[in-house]
Amino acid sequence: MQHLESISALRAQIRDWRLAGKRIGFVPTMGNLHAGHFRLVDIARQHADVVIASIFVNPMQFGQNEDLDKYPRTLAADMQGLTAHGCAALFTPTPAIMYPHGLDVQSFVEVPKLGDLHCGASRAGHFRGVSTVVAKLFNLVQPDVACFGQKDYQQLAIIRQMVADLSFPIEIIGVPTERAADGLALSSRNGYLTAEERAKAPALYQILQQLKQQILAAAAPYRELEQNAKAALQAAGFIPDYLNISHRQTLALANDANEPKVILAAAKLGSTRLIDNLEV
Numbered sequence: 650m651q652h653l654e655s656i657s658a659l660r661a662q663i664r665d666w667r668l669a670g671k672r673i674g675f676v677p678t679m680g681n682l683h684a685g686h687f688r689l690v691d692i693a694r695q696h697a698d699v700v701i702a703s704i705f706v707n708p709m710q711f712g713q714n715e716d717l718d719k720y721p722r723t724l725a726a727d728m729q730g731l732t733a734h735g736c737a738a739l740f741t742p743t744p745a746i747m748y749p750h751g752l753d754v755q756s757f758v759e760v761p762k763l764g765d766l767h768c769g770a771s772r773a774g775h776f777r778g779v780s781t782v783v784a785k786l787f788n789l790v791q792p793d794v795a796c797f798g799q800k801d802y803q804q805l806a807i808i809r810q811m812v813a814d815l816s817f818p819i820e821i822i823g824v825p826t827e828r829a830a831d832g833l834a835l836s837s838r839n840g841y842l843t844a845e846e847r848a849k850a851p852a853l854y855q856i857l858q859q860l861k862q863q864i865l866a867a868a869a870p871y872r873e874l875e876q877n878a879k880a881a882l883q884a885a886g887f888i889p890d891y892l893n894i895s896h897r898q899t900l901a902l903a904n905d906a907n908e909p910k911v912i913l914a915a916a917k918l919g920s921t922r923l924i925d926n927l928e929v
């Protein structure tokens with residue numbers, strides 16, 4: 650696997666692939682890779698001749714009091730895993746490369762409405778950071794196809810909207826959430842959990858599954874079901890951030906049984922913020 654650390658090296662590799670007529674697949678990540686990330690690479694390889702991944706812990710998407718500094722960085726292990734999954738190249742830019750003049754004067758991309766809801770309301774500026782870095786990575790890599798996880802459901806919706814609005818010639822593929830045997834969505838932040846917290850963590854997905862059945866049974870109005878589910882999260886040891894029965898495309902709160910729905914949730918277990926979702 651090629652390890653590309655500069656924009657010039659990346660562009661030379663992309664040029665070589667283009668001259669060879671290769672269809673390029675791209676998997677952007679923040680590293681500390683797990684089976685969910687490697688699944689993205691596997692899927693990308695099904696849709697492209699070559700796959701390139703990126704690892705960049707993007708400071709623009711972290712809030713002041715978030716975990717930018719402690720975010721796990723495991724490059725050597727990540728490179729071994731990517732190589733084992735047939736990734737052809739890995740791009741690992743630094744913040745100085747991505748934001749040479751600093752974040753304060755950096756041009757940005759913002760997806761209105763979708764970026765303001767749910768995690769956008771809880772993490773001010775987060776999705777501006779995500780859409781900006783992904784747009785820049787798309788311009789640098791210029792892939793034909795890019796894979797994102799459904800674990801970050803709102804992020805995937807925002808990327809799809811950005812690609813459509815800005816006419817990126819890139820096919821976006823959403824990959825189902827990879828889960829541990831007990832149902833917990835794999836996430837780099839799961840590594841923050843203590844043993845006691847990890848034992849409680851599966852309750853998040855279990856509560857989403859129970860809520861889905863209640864929605865299908867039309868057990869009560871959606872807002873009442875949301876409140877009950879948040880109470881169940883608290884009883885399971887979580888501090889709920891949000892739990893919203895939403896429209897799959899607009900992500901606005903759903904009210905109608907006929908709408909295509911997704912349950913979106915974020916909750917803290919100790920100091921660890923977990924997210925998950927379940928389509929209804």
Ligand SMILES: Nc1ncnc2c1ncn2[C@@H]1O[C@H](COP(=O)(O)OP(=O)(O)OP(=O)(O)O)[C@@H](O)[C@H]1O
Nearest residue numbers: 678679680685797798800801826827835836837838
């Ligand atoms: N369990 C998973 N299943 C499928 N895709 C996933 C999973 N976890 C992460 N991804 C996807 O991998 C890509 C990179 O995500 P990222 O590097 O932030 O990993 P992460 O596990 O989501 O970390 P974090 O704990 O910061 O959320 C994103 O498209 C994300 O949706």
Ligand SMILES: CC(C)(CO)[C@@H](O)C(=O)[O-]
Nearest residue numbers: 677678679707779782801
């Ligand atoms: C898409 C992404 C790599 C942009 O930094 C990040 O938000 C992530 O890892 O999901």
Ligand code: BAL
Nearest residue numbers: 679710711775801804
């Ligand atoms: N996959 C989530 C990235 C973040 O929380 O910044």
